[in-house]
Amino acid sequence: xxxxxxxxxxxxxxxxxxxxxxxxxxxxxxxxxxxxxxxxxxxxxxxxxxxxxxxxxxxxxxxxxxxxxxxxxxxxxxxxxxxxxxxxxxxxxxxxxxxxxxxxxxxxxxxxxxxxxxxxxxxxxxxxxxxxxxxxxxxxxxxxxxxxxxxxxxxxxxxxxxxxxxxxxxxxxxxxxxxxxxxxxxxxxxxxxxxxxxxxxxxxxxxxxxxxxxxxxxxxxxxxxxxxxxxxxxxxxxxxxxxxxxxxxxxxxxx
Numbered sequence: 001x002x003x004x005x006x007x008x009x010x011x012x013x014x015x016x017x018x019x020x021x022x023x024x025x026x027x028x029x030x031x032x033x034x035x036x037x038x039x040x041x042x043x044x045x046x047x048x049x050x051x052x053x054x055x056x057x058x059x060x061x062x063x064x065x066x067x068x069x070x071x072x073x074x075x076x077x078x079x080x081x082x083x084x085x086x087x088x089x090x091x092x093x094x095x096x097x098x099x100x101x102x103x104x105x106x107x108x109x110x111x112x113x114x115x116x117x118x119x120x121x122x123x124x125x126x127x128x129x130x131x132x133x134x135x136x137x138x139x140x141x142x143x144x145x146x147x148x149x150x151x152x153x154x155x156x157x158x159x160x161x162x163x164x165x166x167x168x169x170x171x172x173x174x175x176x177x178x179x180x181x182x183x184x185x186x187x188x189x190x191x192x193x194x195x196x197x198x199x200x201x202x203x204x205x206x207x208x209x210x211x212x213x214x215x216x217x218x219x220x221x222x223x224x225x226x227x228x229x230x231x232x233x234x235x236x237x238x239x240x241x242x243x244x245x246x247x248x249x250x251x252x253x254x255x
C-alpha cells in the first residue's frame with residue numbers, strides 16, 4: 001500500500017482542529033501548516049500526533065505549496081480545519097492507495113464531494129451538494145497550486161471523482177461571513193478589474209444578480225432547505241453584488 005500525507009492549513013482553529021485531526025489519524029503523516037496562530041491550535045495538533053510547521057504571512061495558495069514541499073509520502077490529502085474525513089471516505093481512499101494499476105493508466109488526482117453544514121444545518125440544495133473539491137493527489141504528479149482567490153491545483157495526469165463525501169462544518173456566524181465577504185470581494189473585484197471586465201452599469205448589475213438568484217433559488221431550489229437555505233442563497237446574491245460594486249468603484253476611479 002502506498003503511503004498518505006494529510007496537509008491541514010490552519011490559523012486560530014482551536015475549536016475545530018481536534019475533530020479534524022482525529023478523522024485522519026489513520027494516515028501515515030499529518031502536517032499542520034500553522035499560519036501564525038495565537039491560540040492553542042498548534043499545541044492541540046501536536047498532542048494528537050501531527051507535525052506542526054510554522055508558515056507566517058503567506059497566502060493560502062503559498063501555504064498549500066509549502067505543505068506539498070514538506071510532505072514525504074506518495075499521496076497527499078488536503079483537509080481544512082472545518083472539514084472531517086468520514087469512515088466511508090477513509091475506506092475509499094485506502095482502496096486507492098492499495099490499487100494495483102498500470103502507472104500510465106492511473107488517475108493522479110481526485111475530487112471529493114462535500115456535505116456542507118451552515119449555521120448548524122446541512123444544505124442539500126441551492127448548489128451546495130455535491131460541491132466537489134480537488135483534494136487527493138499523487139505527490140509526484142502535483143506540480144503546484146496557483147490562484148489568488150480560488151486556488152487551483154496544477155497536476156500532470158487524469159482526475160477522478162470519489163463517491164463518498166467529507167463533512168464541511170462552516171463555523172462562521174452571519175457577522176463573520178460578512179467580514180469574510182468584505183475581504184475576499186476586494187480580491188475578486190481586483191482580479192476582474194485586471195482582466196478588463198466590461199464597465200459595470202445598471203443592466204450588468206441586474207443580470208448578474210438575477211443569474212445568481214436564478215441558480216440558487218430556482219434552478220437549485222435552495223428554499224427546500226428551509227429558512228437557512230433561503231438566507232444563505234440570498235447571501236450569495238449579496239456577495240456577488242458586493243464584488244461587482246467594488247469593481248464598479250475601481251472602474252470609475254480610473255476614468
